[in-house]
Amino acid sequence: MASTAPALGAFPSPYSIPTPPGCEGWEEMYPYYALFAEPRRAKDENRFWFWNSMHFPLPMPAFDVICIDSPYQAVGSWQNRVFAVPPAMGIDYRCVNGYIYISGNPVTDPEKIGERAEFFQRRAGHYYQNWPELYGKWRSKMEALIAELVELSVPDLPEYESDEVALGEDRNTAFYELLDAYGRVLRMGDLMWQHHFEFLLLGYGAYATFAELVKSNLPDVPDQHIAQMVAGIDVILFRPDAELRRLAALAIDTGVDGAFVQGHTPAEIDSELEQSEAGRAWLAELQQVKDPWFNMATGDGLYHYYGSWLDDPSIPYASLIGHVAALRSGEEIARPTAEIEHERERLAAGYRELLDKDTRPAFDDLLALSRIVFPYVEEHKFFCDYWFLTRWWNKIREFGALLAGHGFLQDAEDVFQLSRYEVASALDELVLTWATGGDALGPAHWPPIVARRKELLKRLADWTPPPALGVTPEAITDPMTIMLWGVTTDRVKEWARQQEGGTELTGAAASPGQVEGVARVVRSPQELADVRDGEILVCGSTSPAWAPIFSKISATVTDVGGVMSHAAIVCREYALPAVVGTGRATSQIRTGQTIRVDGSAGVVTLLERDGG
Amino acid sequence: MAYSSPLETLRRGDEPRFGAKSANLGELLAAKIPVPPGFAIAAGADESVFSDIAGHYRQLGDDPPVAVRSSAVGEDSAEATFAGQYESYLWVHGAEAICDAVRRCWASASSTRASAYRERLGGGAVEMGVTVQLMVDAAVAGVMFTCNPASGDRSMVAINASWGLGLAVVGGEVNPDDYLVSKVTGEILREQRGSKAIEYIAGAVRRDVPPDRRDAPCLTPEQIAELVDLARRVERHFGGPQDIEWALDGEGNPFVLQTRPVTGLKKRERGTVATDAMSLVMKQFGANAK
Numbered sequence: 036m037a038s039t040a041p042a043l044g045a046f047p048s049p050y051s052i053p054t055p056p057g058c059e060g061w062e063e064m065y066p067y068y069a070l071f072a073e074p075r076r077a078k079d080e081n082r083f084w085f086w087n088s089m090h091f092p093l094p095m096p097a098f099d100v101i102c103i104d105s106p107y108q109a110v111g112s113w114q115n116r117v118f119a120v121p122p123a124m125g126i127d128y129r130c131v132n133g134y135i136y137i138s139g140n141p142v143t144d145p146e147k148i149g150e151r152a153e154f155f156q157r158r159a160g161h162y163y164q165n166w167p168e169l170y171g172k173w174r175s176k177m178e179a180l181i182a183e184l185v186e187l188s189v190p191d192l193p194e195y196e197s198d199e200v201a202l203g204e205d206r207n208t209a210f211y212e213l214l215d216a217y218g219r220v221l222r223m224g225d226l227m228w229q230h231h232f233e234f235l236l237l238g239y240g241a242y243a244t245f246a247e248l249v250k251s252n253l254p255d256v257p258d259q260h261i262a263q264m265v266a267g268i269d270v271i272l273f274r275p276d277a278e279l280r281r282l283a284a285l286a287i288d289t290g291v292d293g294a295f296v297q298g299h300t301p302a303e304i305d306s307e308l309e310q311s312e313a314g315r316a317w318l319a320e321l322q323q324v325k326d327p328w329f330n331m332a333t334g335d336g337l338y339h340y341y342g343s344w345l346d347d348p349s350i351p352y353a354s355l356i357g358h359v360a361a362l363r364s365g366e367e368i369a370r371p372t373a374e375i376e377h378e379r380e381r382l383a384a385g386y387r388e389l390l391d392k393d394t395r396p397a398f399d400d401l402l403a404l405s406r407i408v409f410p411y412v413e414e415h416k417f418f419c420d421y422w423f424l425t426r427w428w429n430k431i432r433e434f435g436a437l438l439a440g441h442g443f444l445q446d447a448e449d450v451f452q453l454s455r456y457e458v459a460s461a462l463d464e465l466v467l468t469w470a471t472g473g474d475a476l477g478p479a480h481w482p483p484i485v486a487r488r489k490e491l492l493k494r495l496a497d498w499t500p501p502p503a504l505g506v507t508p509e510a511i512t513d514p515m516t517i518m519l520w521g522v523t524t525d526r527v528k529e530w531a532r533q534q535e536g537g538t539e540l541t542g543a544a545a546s547p548g549q550v551e552g553v554a555r556v557v558r559s560p561q562e563l564a565d566v567r568d569g570e571i572l573v574c575g576s577t578s579p580a581w582a583p584i585f586s587k588i589s590a591t592v593t594d595v596g597g598v599m600s601h602a603a604i605v606c607r608e609y610a611l612p613a614v615v616g617t618g619r620a621t622s623q624i625r626t627g628q629t630i631r632v633d634g635s636a637g638v639v640t641l642l643e644r645d646g647g
Numbered sequence: 648m649a650y651s652s653p654l655e656t657l658r659r660g661d662e663p664r665f666g667a668k669s670a671n672l673g674e675l676l677a678a679k680i681p682v683p684p685g686f687a688i689a690a691g692a693d694e695s696v697f698s699d700i701a702g703h704y705r706q707l708g709d710d711p712p713v714a715v716r717s718s719a720v721g722e723d724s725a726e727a728t729f730a731g732q733y734e735s736y737l738w739v740h741g742a743e744a745i746c747d748a749v750r751r752c753w754a755s756a757s758s759t760r761a762s763a764y765r766e767r768l769g770g771g772a773v774e775m776g777v778t779v780q781l782m783v784d785a786a787v788a789g790v791m792f793t794c795n796p797a798s799g800d801r802s803m804v805a806i807n808a809s810w811g812l813g814l815a816v817v818g819g820e821v822n823p824d825d826y827l828v829s830k831v832t833g834e835i836l837r838e839q840r841g842s843k844a845i846e847y848i849a850g851a852v853r854r855d856v857p858p859d860r861r862d863a864p865c866l867t868p869e870q871i872a873e874l875v876d877l878a879r880r881v882e883r884h885f886g887g888p889q890d891i892e893w894a895l896d897g898e899g900n901p902f903v904l905q906t907r908p909v910t911g912l913k914k915r916e917r918g919t920v921a922t923d924a925m926s927l928v929m930k931q932f933g934a935n936a937k
Contacts, residue, residue: 122933148933155934160925244924244931255800255827257836385831389801400924514932547834635836 045531048080049504052131058494060487061133064097064454066104069130084129084136084504085522085530089595090337092558092575092621094133094495097488098431098451098458101224102337102424103128103135109228114236114515115140119154123513133495136504139513162237166407170234173411177230177418184223184426189216189433192441192469210466213437217462220430221455227427231419238412239518245401252390257635259546259607264383265405268376271414275328275344279351280368282321283358289313295359301348330422333581334560339451341560343425353583434458441465442478444485452485496558499622502530502594520595521616530618540617540624542592544637545603548612550590551631551642554624571632573624576615577602585609590632592620592639606634614639650692651699653706654685654780664689666718666776671885671906678884680877681902685713685780688749690720700749700779701742707781712738712850714904715748717755718776737812737851738782745779752777783902784849785894787865788813789823791874792909793830793882793889801888803836804828804878808866810856811846813892813904820845824865828875835871840864866895873901881906 049071054061062070071079095103111125124140142148162169190212200206207215246261286292291314294307308314325345333350334341344351361368387398435450443461444450450458461477468475510524517523521543529541555570557563563584566572572588576595585591585605590612593602606613612634614620624630624641631640657665657673665673669687676682686703688696707713715736736748753775789808794801807816807823815821821844827837843865846856866874874893881903882889888909894902929935 120932120934152929152934155932156929159928159932159934163925163928240931241928244928247931248927253800253802254798255795255803255836257829257834260829260832382831386802389830397922397924397927401927404924404928547836635834 045507046083046503046505047501049084049129049131049136050076050080052501052504055132055494055498058132058491058498061094061491061495064133064488064491065095065100065130066454069100069103069128071129071131079129080505082138082505083508083527084138085520085527086500086502086504087128087135087137087520087595088500088502088575088621089520089593090576091135092594093338094492094498095130095135096339096451096492097454099338100130101221101455105225105228106231108225110232110236112229113232118158118236119151120236120514121148121151121155123515126515131500131504132498133492134498134500136500138505139516141513159237159240162234163241163404163408166234166411170411173230173233174418177227177423180223180226180230181418181423181426184220184423184430187216187220187223187430189213189430189437191437192466210470213466214462217434217459220427220434224427227419227423231415234408234411235415236515236518238408240514241401241408242405242412243514243518245398245405248394248397248401249386252394253386256386257544257547259544259603260382260386262603263379263607264386264402265409266379267406267410267413268372268379270410271417273370275331275351276354277370278324278328279354280358280370282317282324283355283362283368285320286317286355286359287362289317291317292359292363295352295356297356297360299356301352304352327422330425331417332421332425333563337420337424338559339428339431341425342428343421346425346429350581350583354586357583357586431458434462438462438465438477438481441469441475443475443481445482449482449485452488453481457481499619502618503527507531522595526616526618538641540592540614540620540639540641542614542617542620542637542639543603544633544635545615546591546606546611546613547635548590548610549631549633549635550612551629552589554592554626554628554630555588556621556624556626558621571630573620573626573630574602575621577605581605585611590634591615592617592624592630592632594618594620649699650689650696651703652687652689653703654682654687654778657687663720664691664776666690666720666778667907668716668718668905669776669778670718672778672780674884675881675903675906678880680880680884681900683781683783683902683904685778687718687779688777690774690776694746694750697746697749700745703779704742704745710740712740712782713745714778714780714782715739715745715752716778716780716905717752718778720774720776737814737847738849749777749779778905780904783894783896783904785812786810786897786899787870788892788894788904789816791878791891791893793878793891794909795827796909802830804830804875806866806871806874809841809843809846810860810865811848812851813894814847814851815843815845817892826866826871828871830875830879833872833875835868870895870899870901877901877903 091103107126107128114120115124122142124142126137126139128135128137142151190209192209192213196208200208242265245265246258249256249261286295291308291311294304294314305318308318329344329351331344332341333343333347358368383402387395390398431450432447435444435447438444438450438461439447443465453461461481464475464477507527511517511522511527550571552569552571554573555566557566557572557574560581563581566584566587568587569589571590571592572584573592576593577591586609588611591602591606592613593615595616595618603613603615612632614632614634614637617639620639629642631642652665654669654672655676657670658677659670659674661673662670665687672682672685684707736751739745739748787808787810789806790813791804791806793804795803795805806826806828808826809815809821809823816823822841823843824841825837825839826835828835840862843856843861845853847853877893878889878891881891885906885908889906890909891906892904894904896902926935
């Protein structure tokens with residue numbers, strides 16, 4: 036992605052970005068290596084960096100930095116050291132005012148590229164040839180890891196150790212157990228990220244190859260048609276909502292649907308259901324469904340505050356209320372899988388017929404391969420980003436609760452204001468003073484730091500990061516940047532043009548249709564509650580776990596994402612127009628502003644200068 | 648050998664005598680595609696053919712208006728048809744007037760491109776056939792390609808449409824409404840509203856379009872779907888991308904007025920050479936280097 040011949044710099048130098056007022060010292064939240072530091076100025080200033088708003092739309096809390104480090108360690112390991120993708124090593128990241136910018140490391144030496152190609156062909160070939168078997172093993176690995184995480188307990192620090200510790204064999208004291216548990220929970224996180232990227236590059240790659248074959252022959256084929264030809268029919272991501280639909284039907288069949296009143300809280304609905312036998316039976320059925328299907332995240336999982344449906348049942352309950360109401364009014368709410376499948380085959384046959392005869396075998400093979408690999412692309416999100424990660428944050432919260440219990444923090448949640456090393460350090464002092472009986476400094480040391488950082492994050496959230504920094508590349512050639520982020524040469528040109536302002540944003544045409552309406556800019560899942568019926572959702576990126584929102588809104592616009600992003604997948608599912616990957620929708624559009632979304636052309640037009 | 652024939656009896660094999668336009672229309676009629684009826688005059692005919700014209704004309708109705716157009720003969724016919732489209736006489740009434748228009752078609756054939764043509768074909772009699780076709784009193788008309796002419800994408804139908812007879816679009820006198828439609832799903836993928844300031848109405852009379860209709864869309868989604876369906880059928884029949892002139896009558900019934908192969912279509916660079924899937928995947932990752 037770095038260019039050898041930098042074009043005119045439309046984007047600011049990463050070294051020229053001022054610190055927003057009152058945010059002095061933000062750097063203390065981040066590792067030294069995450070900063071645009073003076074010693075590497077000459078190199079960093081001459082690279083192209085883009086804001087990874089797809090994964091990191093908000094300023095990073097200190098602990099959450101682990102969700103930058105681990106994924107980039109993992110993706111780089113697979114891409115660069117295992118598969119040796121010939122032209123691209125891994126991804127560097129830097130933090131500016133709490134926001135994350137990334138830049139790939141290209142391989143330019145033709146000899147090295149050739150050397151890597153040999154590794155890649157052999158190793159990637161093995162994965163493609165044995166995909167279903169390897170993916171089956173992968174799922175077992177993930178399920179085992181999640182079970183291990185759930186079982187891990189955060190030991191308490193007792194006044195006296197138990198007799199078992201004192202008199203038994205093979206025992207450990209709480210000091211060791213606690214530090215070990217913390218170390219293990221961090222390592223489990225690393226392992227999850229390792230698993231997360233094992234198949235991802237190859238999965239996207241097969242899909243991208245199929246897309247390229249179609250586009251090189253039929254250049255105007257909408258991206259969403261390509262995605263539709265490949266998309267799975269019965270994917271895990273749709274399962275949680277499918278279960279809710281089933282439960283809604285069950286509520287009606289057993290006559291307990293009266294409990295699902297618009298505006299009632301989950302607790303109110305539950306207590307209403309407790310009143311009757313049928314209601315209790317329904318609750319028992321819900322209990323069966325919850326594990327694993329309520330392990331859906333309320334956001335895309337990379338921040339600690341994105342909990343699961345288990346943590347915040349208001350989201351699935353809102354869906355239940357909606358489904359019950361729809362069923363009562365005679366609507367068909369089941370996912371029309373037969374239709375979706377029919378449409379997918381119709382598209383595939385239609386496009387195939389338009390290709391030259393000698394291109395059809397490659398089309399058939401690539402489509403078949405894409406369909407084999409795509410379930411992983413769609414399903415890893417559920418296992419890793421939603422199920423594992425929401426549980427994992429909760430495990431970190433338990434350490435936070437322990438620290439809060441000993442006065443090191445005011446609240447368990449404050450643990451996320453400390454880096455993972457600082458948490459280790461606080462735990463070290465905690466077990467030290469627990470063991471010695473001495474006075475801990477932590478209760479005086481940590482709370483002011485936490486308070487300062489909360490204030491910093493609040494102020495940094497008001498700052499608008501530019502979509503890119505550094506030099507404008509002549510062309511984006513890095514296959515990973517294109518495949519995973521949808522950042523193409525055209526997209527970067529568009530960002531550069533938008534630096535000069537304008538009333539039109541362009542992105543990928545992700546889901547067809549045209550809609551005009553009032554924008555609602557959502558930068559965190561907490562703000563989802565503000566969304567009103569018929570509004571156009573404008574956000575960094577979305578998660579399919581936001582399901583209830585999609586039945587409310589009329590269209591979606593995101594900053595980053597391609598046609599395979601989750602916003603795109605879900606919008607097609609809900610038949611909502613969507614434009615994804617606009618680069619700066621959340622910073623250019625204000626809540627209340629009237630905008631037009633053309634999901635067929637990939638254009639968002641700002642129809643009035645500002646919101647009311 | 649007859650020098651005139653009803654359109655519906657002509658087939659591809661008649662092209663050397665009757666010209667591409669007439670032969671193609673005969674093919675379309677045989678394929679049950681809605682084409683206004685008419686008759687054709689073969690190349691090489693002389694004025695003795697005029698005695699047949701009144702009979703053919705009577706078959707078309709009670710003194711109906713017709714279009715008289717040249718129908719070039721020869722290998723180069725696609726291009727020649729294009730050049731010849733300016734030798735179109737619209738809204739011609741009566742056998743006398745038709746004979747006169749036919750004469751003028753012949754004359755144009757021997758003037759414009761004709762010298763090079765005649766050399767190739769060995770000189771002598773006129774090499775230009777003539778198509779006589781019932782006029783469609785078009786409410787809306789235009790041109791459509793069974794591909795995107797800009798990109799060469801064959802999964803698209805590109806439609807240009809404007810009010811009145813197709814003359815306004817063909818002659819470039821308006822900014823037509825412009826649609827790009829997926830041939831596979833029928834979705835309208837691009838829609839650009841034109842500014843249609845003039846139209847040709849019955850009698851081929853040119854007039855200003857009232858301001859309130861200029862920027863209004865002249866096709867409904869249903870009509871677009873019908874046209875796309877028609878485009879698909881025409882293309883399938885000829886087995887290659889077609890450039891089609893069409894019209895909707897006052898009731899909205901679609902007609903094909905003429906069709907010809909798309910010429911000069913941008914040859915797509917075969918960036919992706921058909922090969923086995925795994926090599927293509929390797930190339931995607933830049934792993935095709937040896």
